[in-house]
Amino acid sequence: MSESKVLEKLLNNLLKLVKENINENELEKKVKEEIMLAFNEFLKAHSARGK
């Protein structure tokens, strides 16, 4: 996955989370998870490209 696609997906998911009816702690947890997931996807894509 390209950098722009990762960014697009991350932004979409984050914006979705902001709009979700969840409390601050939940939001923090989910945002961190989302960033981690995006980073992992990014890593995998990068690693696959590297290979």
Next chain:
Amino acid sequence: MHIKVSIENAGGLKGLHEFEFAKGAINIVKAPNAAGKSTIIKAITLCLSFPYESDVLLKIARDMGLLRQLNEGVEPLVHIDSSFANIAVRIDGETWSVTLSKDGKTTYLREGDERFLVTSVITRDSRILRNLMIGETDFKWLVENVSLAKKYDKVVTILDEEKLKNEERLRQIDIRRKEATDIMERVKEISKAIDSYIAKEQMLNKKLSEVLAKYPEVTEWREKRDLLLVSIRQIEDKMREEERKKERYQKELDKETREYREKIIRHDKLEKDLAQKIEKINLIKEQIKEIDENLKDYEEKIRELHEQEVKLRVEEGKALAQVDIYENALKIASTIPEKRAVCFLCNQGYLTSSSLEQGKLSAENVLRKIRNKIANLISERNKLYSYRNEKERLKKELEKLDEEISSIGGELGDLKRELRNYESTVKAHMKRIQECSKDLENLKSDLMQKRKEIENIDKLISMLGEEERNLTSEISEIRSKITLMDEQKSRELKKLEEISYVEINNMSFSLEEAYELLSSWLRVLREAYAKLSFEARKERVEAVETFNFHVKNVLKETAFEYLDVWIDPRDYKLYIRDLRSSNEISPRILSETEKYVLSFVIHIALKLSYTPRIPLLSVDEVVLSFDEKRKYAILKYLLNLAKENSWAVILTELGREDKITIQVVRDL
């Protein structure tokens, strides 16, 4: 279309209470004080908003007048006789419910919208009204609470943290990259140094080979040296032999010299003795000659002396007879009368005793003189006799001396012969010793020469050996340096290998890959951060704009058309302008009713702006403060809102009946 509310053991409501609120109408809850009117509003708000556990929400709840005291939490909503309370709200087939326990825990079946707290409850204790009362115009808190800006901010903060974390990671990787570059540089330098040492080692090895090539000559030198050593040993043996011989000759020479010296001494002594004896003989001979010369006179004198002696002997006899006469006379005189005796005895007359004595003495003197003369004569004669004896003695002595001289002469002759023999022997020994010394000198010189040759050979070998040792040592030193450098290089390479890869989420990446990846990820985070920051700003602006739009409409509907009220998105302050004078005014100068109505207007605008889809609006005794005209206008507006939006508007009002009643108003 109803909203069903079930409340069990909440606040002042003991047991299960169920209420129905009509949508599209105003539901007036009537009851006396402390009957549970506010409890119904609080219970619905709690159920449809969010847990009160969060400090932020507690603060909002206080700000909106739902909690009046600082320590007033959820607990008061549980009836004093009960340990828990149940609240359920059913809207259009969907149910929100919550169970409250006395320790403050809340269990939600379905969570509501926290903005409901801010937008759907209007109380007389809300912060909006309090702010208006004291002239406080800062409404940022309100914008923050009603918009999604806070959530955007939260996400932005998390992104910022991630960004910082990533920047730190990148910084660490960059440090590692620099470290890796440094290591590479060091490895390059070490490799260069190793190459230079290897070149030096090769050069030294070549030199060493050249030195080792000289070793066949060294073998020859060593063989020669061994031969020389053998020769030296032989020479040394010879020298020792010669030394021994020389020593032996020397000893013999010493012995013979000693004997020779003794003989010489003896010879000298004998010669001396001989000379003495010859001298003595000569002396004796002279004495004998002298005696012989005197001997004739002596004989004559002896005869004379003999004759004189005879005469003197006669005289002696006479003198002796005289003395005897006197002695006899004296003896007789002692026995006879003095005169006669004397006469008798003395033919010379009468003599007295004293004369006799005197005569006797005189006779004795004469005798004595004669005897002295005789003695002298005898002495002289004896002396003469002694001359004769002396001659005899001298003759005898002469004979003896002759014998001795003869013996000494013999011995001397022998000695002289021996001495002559000794001289020849000593000379022979001396010659042999000289020969030995000469041999020894020759041998010594030979030895010296051979030793010098060995020394030269040793020097050559030593020089060669030293060169070899020096080269070997230098090579070994260089080798150990190379080994050390190799080790250092290995260490550096190991270190490089260790730092060349980083693990990110259990995946291994090279430093460059990791740097590129994290830089790329950082760009994603930065862009997300920028986008979300922008969204947060946009959200705030939109929130304020929406609010401003609705507040304008609500003002119009509530007969406040002469006021223009808005929140400035730049500073989030509430501005009020009197359109009649076009002057901006402070909320402080508004009348109390105006402040109440303005607070109500702001609440309605908030509700319309942010939670229009939640079909509930609670107004807790606010309308009571308005005059009848205003009250009517407000109620009319609320009814319109209820109808337009299909809301259930709940109003609380002081009722006269003991129980809670709900009056549904659909028309005014």
